[in-house]
Amino acid sequence: MITVRVEQPADIAAIRQANDRAFGRAAEGAVVDRLRVACPDVLSLVAEEGGRVLGHALLSPVLITRDGVSVLDGMGLGPLAVVPERQRQGIGSMLVRASIRAMRARSCPFVIVLGHPEYYPRFGFERASGRGLAPQWEGIPDEAFMVLVLDERAMEGASGVAGYRSEFDQAV
Numbered sequence: 089m090i091t092v093r094v095e096q097p098a099d100i101a102a103i104r105q106a107n108d109r110a111f112g113r114a115a116e117g118a119v120v121d122r123l124r125v126a127c128p129d130v131l132s133l134v135a136e137e138g139g140r141v142l143g144h145a146l147l148s149p150v151l152i153t154r155d156g157v158s159v160l161d162g163m164g165l166g167p168l169a170v171v172p173e174r175q176r177q178g179i180g181s182m183l184v185r186a187s188i189r190a191m192r193a194r195s196c197p198f199v200i201v202l203g204h205p206e207y208y209p210r211f212g213f214e215r216a217s218g219r220g221l222a223p224q225w226e227g228i229p230d231e232a233f234m235v236l237v238l239d240e241r242a243m244e245g246a247s248g249v250a251g252y253r254s255e256f257d258q259a260v
């Protein structure tokens with residue numbers, strides 16, 4: 089049985105390995121390791137089976153700013169990683185759904201994701217540009233920068249730059 093739960097200290101090496109293998113490079117796993125130390129507000133979830141980490145999702149703070157002024161705090165989902173031999177078996181979906189449930193429980197108004205435009209809309213993500221939200225980085229394809237709105241009222245008028253923590257800068 090596959091279960092999704094909050095990471096434990098004993099998972100840290102396996103989380104790094106899952107990210108490195110899923111992405112075929114070290115950048116995403118390095119972001120996870122940096123944020124775990126630097127940011128107490130991250131939520132790190134693992135999908136495990138029989139004690140083996142098969143997938144991982146990180147949620148970290150995203151701040152909407154306009155003209156340099158803070159507008160609204162939310163969260164960003166990513167990196168999301170499933171070990172290559174277990175992809176396309178629903179594990180990524182379990183992690184995304186658990187992430188959304190956790191963000192709802194925290195009364196988080198929105199979740200940003202930068203990723204495959206074919207994958208995330210099935211969970212309710214839509215183009216962030218349609219909500220007047222832009223990434224802090226140049227050159228991001230419009231369709232890859234998405235938002236899931238969890239609190240419509242809080243999001244009213246909340247447009248601007250949706251910025252991830254600076255730890256992500258080296259991975260984009």
Ligand SMILES: CC(C)(COP(=O)(O)OP(=O)(O)OC[C@H]1O[C@@H](n2cnc3c(N)ncnc32)[C@H](O)[C@@H]1OP(=O)(O)O)[C@@H](O)C(=O)NCCC(=O)NCCS
Binds near residue numbers: 174175181
């Ligand atoms: C993307 C990823 C997290 C999805 O997890 P998963 O467990 O494989 O996905 P699920 O089994 O929940 O969902 C399968 C669906 O995801 C979609 N999907 C999987 N990988 C995809 C990709 N690279 N691009 C687009 N869609 C993808 C497929 O449409 C598939 O649908 P299908 O069953 O109709 O073919 C996983 O494939 C992965 O770790 N990939 C490498 C790292 C990565 O790209 N991470 C995401 C960054 S945004």
